[in-house]
Amino acid sequence: MARIAAGADHAGVQLKDELVAHLRDLGHDVVDCGTHGPDRVDYPDFGEAVARKVATGEAEMGLCVCGTGIGIAMAANKVPGVRAATVHDVTSARLTREHNDANVICLGERLVGPELAKDALETFLEASFEEGRHIPRVAKIDALLPKEEVAP
Ligand code: RB5
Numbered sequence: 228m229a230r231i232a233a234g235a236d237h238a239g240v241q242l243k244d245e246l247v248a249h250l251r252d253l254g255h256d257v258v259d260c261g262t263h264g265p266d267r268v269d270y271p272d273f274g275e276a277v278a279r280k281v282a283t284g285e286a287e288m289g290l291c292v293c294g295t296g297i298g299i300a301m302a303a304n305k306v307p308g309v310r311a312a313t314v315h316d317v318t319s320a321r322l323t324r325e326h327n328d329a330n331v332i333c334l335g336e337r338l339v340g341p342e343l344a345k346d347a348l349e350t351f352l353e354a355s356f357e358e359g360r361h362i363p364r365v366a367k368i369d370a371l372l373p374k375e376e377v378a379p
């Protein structure tokens with residue numbers, strides 16, 4: 228079981244809450260970074276909050292939800308050590324773990340239904356980084372940002 232940081236803006240909060248409950252049912256330890264209601268908020272704040280938990284090692288993985296899963300991923304990817312992937316299907320969820328060593332999954336509540344989102348999230352958490360030829364490629368991604376926090 229993993230410790231997972233979760234966050235969403237107002238356009239993703241319903242799906243985020245459903246996924247947080249699902250993760251807890253599965254036995255995962257979830258740190259819910261908000262938001263917690265329908266009031267309009269800015270998705271970068273929640274992408275950053277989740278990303279910082281992952282970058283500092285307080286969480287092993289992150290889950291971000293906004294309307295599309297795109298803006299919140301852009302924000303999360305600004306934090307060194309974080310590799311956030313927007314995912315719309317189960318295959319992408321698996322491959323971004325296996326090839327990119329993604330540590331934050333981003334989903335769009337306006338684009339992805341809750342059952343697909345649950346399947347993609349579970350697949351993401353169950354898959355593993357394949358290492359090998361992917362190690363130097365991922366290292367090149369990480370080298371694009373200065374190291375201010377170091378993930379374990
Ligand atoms: C909010 O309206 C929406 O712009 C946001 O949730 C997200 O889709 C941005 O990428």
